[in-house]
Amino acid sequence: MTALNETHDPHLRSWxxxxxxxxxxxxxxxxxxxxxxxxxxxxxxxxxxxxxxxxIDLAELHSAKPFSGRAAEALAAAxxxxxxxxxxxxxxxxxxxxxxxxxxxxxxxxxQAVLQIFLVPQAQVEYALPxxxxxxxxxxxxxxxxxxxxxxxxxxxxxxxxxxxxPIGYHGRASSVVVSGQNFARPCGQLKAPDSEAPVLGAxxxxxxxxxxxxxLGQYNALGEAVPMAQAEEHVFGLCLLNDWSARDIQAWExxxxxxxxxxxxxxxxxxxxxxxxxxxxxxxxxxxxxxxxLPGQRAQPRGGRSRYPAxxxxxxxxxxxxxxxx
Amino acid sequence: MTALNETHDPHLRSWxxxxxxxxxxxxxxxxxxxxxxxxxxxxxxxxxxxxxxxxIDLAELHSAKPFSGRAAEALAAAxxxxxxxxxxxxxxxxxxxxxxxxxxxxxxxxxQAVLQIFLVPQAQVEYALPxxxxxxxxxxxxxxxxxxxxxxxxxxxxxxxxxxxxPIGYHGRASSVVVSGQNFARPCGQLKAPDSEAPVLGAxxxxxxxxxxxxxLGQYNALGEAVPMAQAEEHVFGLCLLNDWSARDIQAWExxxxxxxxxxxxxxxxxxxxxxxxxxxxxxxxxxxxxxxxLPGQRAQPRGGRSRYPAxxxxxxxxxxxxxxxx
Numbered sequence: 001m002t003a004l005n006e007t008h009d010p011h012l013r014s015w016x017x018x019x020x021x022x023x024x025x026x027x028x029x030x031x032x033x034x035x036x037x038x039x040x041x042x043x044x045x046x047x048x049x050x051x052x053x054x055x056i057d058l059a060e061l062h063s064a065k066p067f068s069g070r071a072a073e074a075l076a077a078a079x080x081x082x083x084x085x086x087x088x089x090x091x092x093x094x095x096x097x098x099x100x101x102x103x104x105x106x107x108x109x110x111x112q113a114v115l116q117i118f119l120v121p122q123a124q125v126e127y128a129l130p131x132x133x134x135x136x137x138x139x140x141x142x143x144x145x146x147x148x149x150x151x152x153x154x155x156x157x158x159x160x161x162x163x164x165x166x167p168i169g170y171h172g173r174a175s176s177v178v179v180s181g182q183n184f185a186r187p188c189g190q191l192k193a194p195d196s197e198a199p200v201l202g203a204x205x206x207x208x209x210x211x212x213x214x215x216x217l218g219q220y221n222a223l224g225e226a227v228p229m230a231q232a233e234e235h236v237f238g239l240c241l242l243n244d245w246s247a248r249d250i251q252a253w254e255x256x257x258x259x260x261x262x263x264x265x266x267x268x269x270x271x272x273x274x275x276x277x278x279x280x281x282x283x284x285x286x287x288x289x290x291x292x293x294x295l296p297g298q299r300a301q302p303r304g305g306r307s308r309y310p311a312x313x314x315x316x317x318x319x320x321x322x323x324x325x326x327x
Numbered sequence: 328m329t330a331l332n333e334t335h336d337p338h339l340r341s342w343x344x345x346x347x348x349x350x351x352x353x354x355x356x357x358x359x360x361x362x363x364x365x366x367x368x369x370x371x372x373x374x375x376x377x378x379x380x381x382x383i384d385l386a387e388l389h390s391a392k393p394f395s396g397r398a399a400e401a402l403a404a405a406x407x408x409x410x411x412x413x414x415x416x417x418x419x420x421x422x423x424x425x426x427x428x429x430x431x432x433x434x435x436x437x438x439q440a441v442l443q444i445f446l447v448p449q450a451q452v453e454y455a456l457p458x459x460x461x462x463x464x465x466x467x468x469x470x471x472x473x474x475x476x477x478x479x480x481x482x483x484x485x486x487x488x489x490x491x492x493x494p495i496g497y498h499g500r501a502s503s504v505v506v507s508g509q510n511f512a513r514p515c516g517q518l519k520a521p522d523s524e525a526p527v528l529g530a531x532x533x534x535x536x537x538x539x540x541x542x543x544l545g546q547y548n549a550l551g552e553a554v555p556m557a558q559a560e561e562h563v564f565g566l567c568l569l570n571d572w573s574a575r576d577i578q579a580w581e582x583x584x585x586x587x588x589x590x591x592x593x594x595x596x597x598x599x600x601x602x603x604x605x606x607x608x609x610x611x612x613x614x615x616x617x618x619x620x621x622l623p624g625q626r627a628q629p630r631g632g633r634s635r636y637p638a639x640x641x642x643x644x645x646x647x648x649x650x651x652x653x654x
Contacts (some may be wrong), residue, residue: 002375002458024502046503096382134501135500135501135502135503137588138585140585143446147584150584153584154584160583160584162526162580162581162583163516165519165525165526166358166517166526166580166585166589167582168586168588169585169588170497170585170586171391171497171498173462173498173502173549174461174462175461176550178550184550184551185550185551187551188553189493190492190493192489192492198492199492214514223502223503223505223511223512223593223594224511224512224514224593224594226515229366247442247501248360253489253493254489254493255584255586256487256489256496256584257477257480257487257495257505257586258465258467258479258495258496258497258586258587259497259582259584259585259587260495260585260586261464261495261498262493264395266550266551267550267551
């Protein structure tokens with residue numbers, strides 16, 4: 001877990017006045033990342049950081065070579081058309097770039113002259129997916145949500161016995177994750193009423209939306225090698241908001257025994273901005289064990305030997321997105 | 328469906344004698360694609376075509392510019408480190424390259440002198456994944472298999488009522504698809520015996536393997552736009568063999584309600600060679616409707632209007648792999 005540092009100081013002030021707008025999402029303490037270009041243009045996509053009502057063009061900034069060391073390495077990675085290379089670096093790199101940007105944006109910073117050339121108004125840009133998503137996993141993490149949704153499909157048995165023991169998740173269609181704010185087609189599929197003998201083909205009438213937390217995993221682990229719990233957080237680049245759209249009528253008919261498929265494939269929408277774990281440090285609260293949950297000593301314990309086979313090393317799979325349900 | 332043409336002629340002979348080896352997999356009528364480099368080297372990965380006991384190095388061949396038109400375009404695409412660009416072209420491109428290679432490999436071909444410089448013995452190469460796989464979907468397509476596997480998990484209810492109506496499938500972990508012939512770790516996970524109250528953590532004892540057919544989809548369709556049945560085959564670049572590994576003991580405990588997850592995530596292995604649909608044309612047989620299956624007139628019929636929303640167009644997602652179970 002990242003410690004509080006000078007970038008979190010609530011008294012920091014930027015030379016950009018819109019960073020201090022009442023209720024603004026992008027003060028100097030936030031500095032989230034996106035991929036953007038000017039609206040309607042054919043410019044190359046590149047990384048950007050939000051400040052006030054502006055986007056810092058990281059590709060242009062990189063060409064001015066304002067930073068050194070890890071901050072410069074991270075800036076070079078962030079100037080590409082996806083943030084996969086940036087997400088594949090280490091927390092030390094992410095932190096160095098954040099610190100360098102924070103200092104350059106402060107009142108009196110000598111970098112003001114160079115940085116303000118590379119600002120693009122947010123009102124004039126369009127966003128793309130922050131990363132090429134290699135795999136997208138949807139976890140079923142709220143017991144309240146799991147009970148509520150489970151009741152729709154299995155009124156007599158909403159929560160399965162495995163729920164309190166093992167993380168329940170499934171792979172979503174990575175290619176249908178899109179940036180929020182776009183239209184998409186209402187899904188069409190087989191619908192079967194409980195009292196009908198046969199399904200009919202038609203447009204979904206029970207389209208549902210859930211608000212979830214998207215998690216971008218950057219650093220990879222080799223296939224077959226577990227990530228120790230103590231190191232898990234180093235793999236998390238940042239968080240976004242995610243809307244999980246579901247055609248509940250298609251899902252009810254198709255989902256057994258292999259899980260939801262076409263009922264979820266039509267679209268998953270995410271916010272263009274990815275907020276880093278470091279930016280969220282001041283807002284963290286301690287974990288509270290839910291009443292009645294299995295205690296650590298009661299959880300599944302290792303038994304038997306380790307893997308018999310050597311692990312296979314493979315190249316980076318950066319940019320995996322994971323979704324966690326909040327509601 | 329591709330028609331038979333001169334590349335299928337069983338009497339064709341190559342100037343490469345190993346193409347005529349008894350029981351050989353790679354006669355001049357086959358010409359499958361892979362991605363390769365010399366074993367143990369740091370050479371760039373590039374496309375190759377198998378002939379006899381050799382691989383034609385398509386990157387080197389491309390540099391000699393032996394072909395023109397669509398065959399040249401396809402050869403350029405096939406010289407990259409993945410076959411995604413080749414798979415994203417049209418069946419006319421794939422066919423033009425096949426015809427050009429077939430003619431250049433025949434006895435008496437004037438291209439023999441240039442082509443034989445670019446042959447690498449298969450015994451000296453290593454293979455990589457043929458494509459960057461954007462999504463990997465596992466379909467549950469054999470009623471015999473579905474009944475047999477279903478009986479393992481639900482002895483009293485092996486086949487769900489949806490099985491005969493809707494294709495049952497789920498997304499697999501695209502990043503764990505690897506080329507056959509490599510070692511991987513035996514999965515470790517929660518195992519719960521039916522008579523135990525709590526699960527234990529341990530190495531899987533019920534590792535299962537299935538032989539399936541892998542299907543590489545190249546050309547994309549826009550999100551929300553269906554591919555008409557009559558055009559579906561134009562999206563299929565070719566087939567490979569696929570082994571679907573499953574930890575059945577982990578699966579039995581985790582799979583409800585969202586389907587298999589960790590029990591399938593550890594590895595899926597595929598053959599390095601992708602056989603094109605055109606190469607398989609002589610072996611096709613007519614579809615036979617299984618006894619008792621719903622007739623077309625009994626299948627789900629459209630009802631109600633089309634999608635209310637305009638479809639969203641997005642860039643190509645080439646290289647999606649789909650698996651079809653054979654056993």
